[in-house]
Amino acid sequence: MDDTFDSNSPIYLQLMKLFTIRIAGGEWGPGDRVMTVRDLAVAFKVNPNTVQRALSEMEREGMMFTERTTGRFITNDQKRIDTARSDLAEQEISDFIRHMKMLGYEKKDWMALVEELMKKENI
Secondary structure, eight states: OSSOOSSOOOOOHHHHHHHHHHHHHSSSSSOOBBBHHHHHHHHHHHHHHHHHEEEEEEETSEEEEEEETEEEOOOHHHHHHHHHHHHHHHHHHHHHHHHHHHTTTOOHHHHHHHHHHHHHHTT
């Protein structure tokens, strides 16, 4: 997911997904301090209220926590981060399979395409 937003879902949900990807992928590590609402709003070119809603939801889900005088931080709960990573991967794979079906590909055909692309990318 890039840093642009679509009109298919609320921006705060898209921000939550983007933030979760950054956490699950290790760009934002456990215990790291989160940028301020204002700085995130500027960085992502969205309303600060939208950022606040995304961060509050992430805190409610346990992906972040707030310390009163020092700010908001990424959870130190590695199990929670690993679960989020697995959930994101599962969703991406489900979306991929659904799109391949919509394009008329059968499993053996899209699996062959994946293998071919992996060879090209040396994966």
